[in-house]
Amino acid sequence: xxxxxxxxxLFARLLARFWKGRxxxxxxxxxxxxxxxTRVIVVPELNVLGMRPLGMTMGENIFIPEGSENDALMLxxxxxxxxxxxxxxxxxxxxxxxxxxxxxxxxxxxxxxYLGNKFEREAYxxxxxxxKQLS
Ligand SMILES: [Zn+2]
Numbered sequence: 001x002x003x004x005x006x007x008x009x010l011f012a013r014l015l016a017r018f019w020k021g022r023x024x025x026x027x028x029x030x031x032x033x034x035x036x037x038t039r040v041i042v043v044p045e046l047n048v049l050g051m052r053p054l055g056m057t058m059g060e061n062i063f064i065p066e067g068s069e070n071d072a073l074m075l076x077x078x079x080x081x082x083x084x085x086x087x088x089x090x091x092x093x094x095x096x097x098x099x100x101x102x103x104x105x106x107x108x109x110x111x112x113x114y115l116g117n118k119f120e121r122e123a124y125x126x127x128x129x130x131x132k133q134l135s
Contacts, residue, residue: 002087002088003088003089004060004087004090005059005086005087005089005093005094006090006091007059007091008059008060008086008091008093008094009058009059009061010059011059012039012058012059012060012061015063016041016043016061016063019041019043019044020043020044021042021043022041023039023042024041024064024069027069027070028069028070028071028075029062029068029075030069031134032134036079036082036083038061038062038082039060039062040061040062040064040069041061041063042064042065042069043063043064043065043066044065044066045065046063046064052065054071054074055068055071055077056078057078057081057086059082059091062075062078062079062082064078072131072134072135073127073131075134076127076128076133077127077130078123080122080123080127081119083130084123085123096119097117100117100118101113101114101117104116104117104118
């Protein structure tokens with residue numbers, strides 16, 4: 001069963017405006033947007049609380065910095081977050097992800113909170129499988 005993350009999708013629209021994003025027009029990013037019912041939003045720079053992730057999902061939207069429209073592995077990774085996580089848990093995924101990040105941070109130390117997070121581990125574990133589907 002698929003759940004649409006309605007609030008996260010709305011929040012992504014606000015973020016897209018705030019970050020001066022535009023829909024990806026070229027590369028693998030544009031293809032994914034068409035074929036996977038997602039929005040890929042290109043922003044001048046991706047700055048999340050002072051960090052510079054390669055990409056980020058919010059609901060069924062992928063935010064990427066300008067120039068990374070053909071970073072297939074990163075896009076595959078973000079697609080796992082959408083198809084296996086956001087569409088499985090809906091809006092609740094935002095809380096689940098934060099909770100898991102907190103849990104991993106308390107358990108393994110804050111430097112490892114990101115990679116210790118089970119949702120990131122799942123995305124890294126499945127990204128190559130998704131990458132094959134993209135090519
Ligand atoms: Zn990730």
